[in-house]
Amino acid sequence: RKEVEQDPGPFxxxxxxxxxxxxxxxxxxxxxxxxxxxxxxxxxxxxMSVYSSGNEDGRFTAQLNRASQYISLLIRDSKLSxxxxxxxxxxxxxxxxxxxxxxxxxxx
Amino acid sequence: DAxxxxxxxxxxxxxxxxxxxxxxPILGHNTVFWYRQTMMQGLELLxxxxxxxxxxxxxxxxxxxxxxxxxxxxATLKIQPSEPRDSAVYFCASGLVLxxxxxxxxxxxxxxxx
Numbered sequence: 001r002k003e004v005e006q007d008p009g010p011f012x013x014x015x016x017x018x019x020x021x022x023x024x025x026x027x028x029x030x031x032x033x034x035x036x037x038x039x040x041x042x043x044x045x046x047x048m049s050v051y052s053s054g055n056e057d058g059r060f061t062a063q064l065n066r067a068s069q070y071i072s073l074l075i076r077d078s079k080l081s082x083x084x085x086x087x088x089x090x091x092x093x094x095x096x097x098x099x100x101x102x103x104x105x106x107x108x
Numbered sequence: 109d110a111x112x113x114x115x116x117x118x119x120x121x122x123x124x125x126x127x128x129x130x131x132x133p134i135l136g137h138n139t140v141f142w143y144r145q146t147m148m149q150g151l152e153l154l155x156x157x158x159x160x161x162x163x164x165x166x167x168x169x170x171x172x173x174x175x176x177x178x179x180x181x182x183a184t185l186k187i188q189p190s191e192p193r194d195s196a197v198y199f200c201a202s203g204l205v206l207x208x209x210x211x212x213x214x215x216x217x218x219x220x221x222x
Contacts, residue, residue: 042215043216044151094164095156097153099150100149101150
């Protein structure tokens with residue numbers, strides 16, 4: 001099993017749609033989780049941390065399920081500017097482990 | 109607005125040449141990471157430092173890659189000799205707390221080895 005696994009997509013959705021991404025991780029001892037966003041030919045940037053209780057930042061909601069070892073990201077009311085690759089990131093002891101990313105394309 | 113800087117932004121070289129990539133972490137950050145990103149492999153961790161000391165470079169091909177931090181404001185990644193399979197985007201990232209804190213990425217060096 002890969003350390004961090006994501007569906008690469010692409011997810012093609014119209015503006016205004018709600019879209020959800022899932023990610024699974026293999027290390028049950030991991031304590032910190034994040035979603036990063038990477039635009040085409042740019043560097044990854046932190047989108048949000050993922051807390052056990054779940055957290056929301058505007059149109060974005062992140063959830064953590066420790067028992068099943070998966071993390072989710074929900075985007076409501078998608079905008080054209082949300083088009084990017086979303087990287088699931090899991091703390092792996094002394095370093096962060098990045099998934100390969102899920103590509104989202106929002107069209108008008 | 110503090111940022112991680114990397115030079116050069118683009119590098120095209122021929123197989124067998126030495127390549128040196130430089131990174132200036134955000135002032136005050138005590139951890140520095142080097143990653144390589146390709147379409148096939150995604151983001152791979154090559155090496156990381158805490159307080160300028162190398163903590164792990166197990167992700168690096170030892171025979172040709174080397175990473176150093178000559179001082180707190182400069183990290184370098186060298187490839188000698190370079191090979192076409194080294195073509196990738198190399199990112200440097202810095203952070204404050206090893207492992208659990210967020211990392212701030214530089215813009216990357218896009219390397220093409222012919």
